[in-house]
Amino acid sequence: MIWRDPEFWNDLSQIAPILLILISALAGGASSFFKENKPFNFFEYLYEVFSGIVAGYITYLILHSFKLKYGICVAGSAIAAYFGTKILIIFYQIFIARLNELIKFNKEDRKGN
Numbered sequence: 001m002i003w004r005d006p007e008f009w010n011d012l013s014q015i016a017p018i019l020l021i022l023i024s025a026l027a028g029g030a031s032s033f034f035k036e037n038k039p040f041n042f043f044e045y046l047y048e049v050f051s052g053i054v055a056g057y058i059t060y061l062i063l064h065s066f067k068l069k070y071g072i073c074v075a076g077s078a079i080a081a082y083f084g085t086k087i088l089i090i091f092y093q094i095f096i097a098r099l100n101e102l103i104k105f106n107k108e109d110r111k112g113n
Contacts, residue, residue, distance in 0.1 A: 021052075051088055052080075
């Protein structure tokens with residue numbers, strides 16, 4: 001198991017993104033209740049935190065795949081984790097736009113044949 005490996009804990013660069021994503025998701029989930037001045041709902045808070053963690057991790061993977069510097073990857077993922085659901089909506093819209101481009105491209109190929 002990875003958490004029992006002492007070398008894993010000695011190199012904080014492996015655990016820093018996880019901690020920053022978690023802390024940012026916790027803060028981002030709580031901020032939605034303070035901004036809108038609505039009563040606290042535990043399940044809604046868990047939803048916001050979970051979506052923040054997912055958004056942060058997806059952002060980290062995207063930035064890391066572009067081979068950006070480590071600090072930029074961690075900072076970008078922490079920011080994405082803070083905004084949570086809003087970032088996931090943006091990812092969804094980008095995905096749908098690309099999917100629509102692919103479908104249009106395939107339809108144009110079929111019309112030519």
